[in-house]
Amino acid sequence: MATDTSVKGWTRDQMAARAALEMHDGFTANLGIGIPTLVGNFIPPGVDVTLQSENGILGLGPFPTEREVDPDIINAGKQTITELDRTSYVSSADSFAMIRGGHIDLSVLGAMEVAENGDLANWMIPGQMIKGPGGAMDLVAGVRRIIVLMDHVSKSGSPKFRTHCTLPLTGANVVDMLITDLAVFDRKSRNVAFRLIELAPGVTIEEVRAKTEASFEA
Amino acid sequence: MAEKLQVDANIALEGLLFDGMTIAAGGFGLCGIPETLIYAVLESGVRDLTLVSNNAGVDDFGLGILLAEKRVRKMISSYVGENKEFERQFLAGELEVEFNPQGTLAERMRAGGAGIPAFYTRTGVGTMIAEGKEVRRFGDSDYVMETGIVADLALVKAWKADPYGNLVYRKSARNFNPMVATCGQVTVAEAEILVPAGSLDPDSIHTPAVFVQRFIRATSNEKRIERRTIRAEAA
Numbered sequence: 138m139a140t141d142t143s144v145k146g147w148t149r150d151q152m153a154a155r156a157a158l159e160m161h162d163g164f165t166a167n168l169g170i171g172i173p174t175l176v177g178n179f180i181p182p183g184v185d186v187t188l189q190s191e192n193g194i195l196g197l198g199p200f201p202t203e204r205e206v207d208p209d210i211i212n213a214g215k216q217t218i219t220e221l222d223r224t225s226y227v228s229s230a231d232s233f234a235m236i237r238g239g240h241i242d243l244s245v246l247g248a249m250e251v252a253e254n255g256d257l258a259n260w261m262i263p264g265q266m267i268k269g270p271g272g273a274m275d276l277v278a279g280v281r282r283i284i285v286l287m288d289h290v291s292k293s294g295s296p297k298f299r300t301h302c303t304l305p306l307t308g309a310n311v312v313d314m315l316i317t318d319l320a321v322f323d324r325k326s327r328n329v330a331f332r333l334i335e336l337a338p339g340v341t342i343e344e345v346r347a348k349t350e351a352s353f354e355a
Numbered sequence: 356m357a358e359k360l361q362v363d364a365n366i367a368l369e370g371l372l373f374d375g376m377t378i379a380a381g382g383f384g385l386c387g388i389p390e391t392l393i394y395a396v397l398e399s400g401v402r403d404l405t406l407v408s409n410n411a412g413v414d415d416f417g418l419g420i421l422l423a424e425k426r427v428r429k430m431i432s433s434y435v436g437e438n439k440e441f442e443r444q445f446l447a448g449e450l451e452v453e454f455n456p457q458g459t460l461a462e463r464m465r466a467g468g469a470g471i472p473a474f475y476t477r478t479g480v481g482t483m484i485a486e487g488k489e490v491r492r493f494g495d496s497d498y499v500m501e502t503g504i505v506a507d508l509a510l511v512k513a514w515k516a517d518p519y520g521n522l523v524y525r526k527s528a529r530n531f532n533p534m535v536a537t538c539g540q541v542t543v544a545e546a547e548i549l550v551p552a553g554s555l556d557p558d559s560i561h562t563p564a565v566f567v568q569r570f571i572r573a574t575s576n577e578k579r580i581e582r583r584t585i586r587a588e589a590a
Contacts, residue, residue, distance in 0.1 A: 190527075191458075192527055192530050193527050193529055199586060200585055202587070203588065206580070206585065208578035208579070208580050209386060209387070209514075209525045210526050211383070211386050211527055211581075211582075212527075214582065215383075215385075215386070215437075215581040216584035217580060217584050220526070226524075226529055228529055228531070228532070228533040228534060229383070229409070229457070229458075229460075229461035229530050229534060230461045230464075230533070232458075233457065233458030237462075237476060267442060267445055267446070268434055268435060269434040270433060270434070270454060270456050271434035272433070272457040273456075274456035274458075274459075274484060275457060275459065278476070278477040278478040278479070278480070305482065305483050306481060306482045308480075308481065
């Protein structure tokens with residue numbers, strides 16, 4: 138793949154591919170709706186990952202062909218899906234026992250805002266969006282490691298990585314790694330600050346600072 | 356043996372419906388919803404319902420048809436993003452909504468059905484979901500107390516039912532149905548297929564007959580797909 142030096146930042150696929158590098162062999166992972174779903178396309182060869190879907194599937198297969206479509210096999214995004222030779226179906230209570238009981242290694246989620254203390258907001262805009270939390274609050278409360286994939290700034294250009302979340306929280310101090318179209322931030326534990334560990338192609342640390350409200354180490 | 360198999364959905368619901376009641380319904384999105392029984396609830400004219408269900412259907416299918424006819428006073432749900440009429444009624448103050456995290460909703464029904472009045476969970480701690488609820492520390496973490504749900508009536512969709520009311524669900528259509536089946540004062544099931552006694556593997560029954568008071572053969576099995584997502588056939 139040729140590198141175009143005029144391109145700045147990562148595409149959604151590139152963000153997903155970066156998140157996929159956090160998958161370790163043998164992991165069980167839950168991917169949220171939207172860009173996080175793309176992560177499944179980029180799991181490195183030789184890394185065996187089982188995907189869990191909170192509506193009650195452990196071992197998600199790929200999307201079906203037209204002939205394979207089965208209305209009784211959907212993922213948490215309500216998309217048609219297929220099963221694998223390892224698949225098990227469980228009730229919602231058992232599915233969330235996996236999630237809340239700490240049996241899932243990694244979850245990749247989207248976000249509206251992330252705060253420097255690891256708070257996450259991704260479920261509600263008061264007065265506007267009333268879709269509900271779905272399984273996001275359970276995932277951030279129970280899954281061992283939480284990676285957030287989001288655009289660095291909002292459509293109006295304001296920072297989404299902030300000192301404090303302004304929107305209602307999905308979870309307090311739950312984010313371990315943040316991947317945006319501009320940079321990657323990580324922290325070794327939930328007691329320490331985020332550290333900038335990677336810049337996307339053509340992106341400078343000055344630009345990241347200018348577009349970030351949160352404090353971070355670099 | 357008390358006869359649990361009913362002639363049709365209307366007869367199955369006879370004497371069970373009243374205005375202001377709470378009905379729990381199985382399903383995730385439009386997958387595994389008790390289509391036949393929802394139509395019968397609509398037809399009965401019952402109103403001021405509190406519905407306990409992960410989702411609220413879509414505008415013209417599933418629980419959405421009860422919302423469209425203004426039969427619902429309150430929804431206890433985790434995610435309702437697919438229903439525009441729901442959003443309109445909620446923003447207009449016509450509909451009361453209690454959002455539950457999805458796992459909390461499942462566990463509330465499981466607990467209610469198991470005679471457990473309340474439990475503690477980490478889910479929702481530090482968020483508006485925990486507001487007004489007891490928060491208690493166990494070890495080095497905080498947990499919020501959530502209460503079990505017992506519904507006046509529970510409606511579930513099964514794949515197979517035997518004459519005793521033992522139920523088997525199919526693939527991801529299982530979802531909330533097993534918990535819903537336990538949390539009703541009365542549980543009515545609809546099954547796609549009725550099978551003879553002895554033909555279900557006793558090791559593979561998902562909902563044992565004790566949880567099911569009445570059941571019918573489902574006559575609505577549309578199984579509408581919300582997001583048909585396909586990949587190309589391999590060449």
